[in-house]
Amino acid sequence: MKIGIGYDVHELTKGRNLIIGGVKIPYEKGLLGHSDADVLIHAIMDAIIGALGLGDIGKHFPDTDNKYKNIDSLLLLDEVYKILKSKGYKIQNLDGVIIAQRPKMAPYIEGMKKNIANILRSSLEDINIKATTEEGLGFTGREEGIASQVVVLLVKE
Numbered sequence: 706m707k708i709g710i711g712y713d714v715h716e717l718t719k720g721r722n723l724i725i726g727g728v729k730i731p732y733e734k735g736l737l738g739h740s741d742a743d744v745l746i747h748a749i750m751d752a753i754i755g756a757l758g759l760g761d762i763g764k765h766f767p768d769t770d771n772k773y774k775n776i777d778s779l780l781l782l783d784e785v786y787k788i789l790k791s792k793g794y795k796i797q798n799l800d801g802v803i804i805a806q807r808p809k810m811a812p813y814i815e816g817m818k819k820n821i822a823n824i825l826r827s828s829l830e831d832i833n834i835k836a837t838t839e840e841g842l843g844f845t846g847r848e849e850g851i852a853s854q855v856v857v858l859l860v861k862e
């Protein structure tokens with residue numbers, strides 16, 4: 706068994722799409738990044754890569770590489786799944802939180818879980834995604850950015 710943690714933050718800005726968990730969420734601002742800035746998927750990738758002892762996403766998908774410009778992070782998650790599989794592991798369970806003052810994530814959580822479970826070949830009940838505010842405090846409270854934290858447990862296939 707191997708456990709991993711992932712954490713990511715992206716800045717909220719006008720003129721970008723808000724994509725979280727592979728779901729496009731209607732909102733006045735989106736997340737800024739080299740990729741599509743999908744903060745949840747990035748935290749998931751870091752948790753899996755970390756559990757495998759293989760560094761972090763920046764090492765595997767450098768933000769200096771033009772081929773990752775505006776890339777759909779679900780495609781990167783699929784690459785991470787291939788690494789997971791090649792090491793002989795699968796997901797036991799995954800638990801993630803999106804930290805955002807706005808917008809409400811609740812209507813989009815099922816869609817996110819389906820995207821993640823589909824790519825990681827997991828059952829929906831082994832993937833839990835939730836959201837919280839930080840009660841108006843800090844950078845998420847000021848709606849300057851969105852954060853995500855994920856814990857994953859891997860087991861041998």
Ligand SMILES: Nc1ccn([C@@H]2O[C@H](COP(=O)(O)O)[C@@H](O)[C@H]2O)c(=O)n1
Nearest residue numbers: 805806807808809810811836837838839
């Ligand atoms: N961006 C968010 C934040 C929260 N939720 C849901 O609201 C519940 C209450 O949040 P608090 O931060 O006030 O405790 C939370 O448990 C989520 O179900 C959300 O959907 N989107």
Ligand SMILES: C[C@@]1(CO)OP(=O)(O)OP(=O)(O)OC[C@H]1O
Nearest residue numbers: 738739740762763766767768773
């Ligand atoms: C995902 C990558 C891909 O180039 O780009 P960013 O959108 O900058 O996201 P970040 O969370 O900073 O991780 C770095 C990169 O791996």
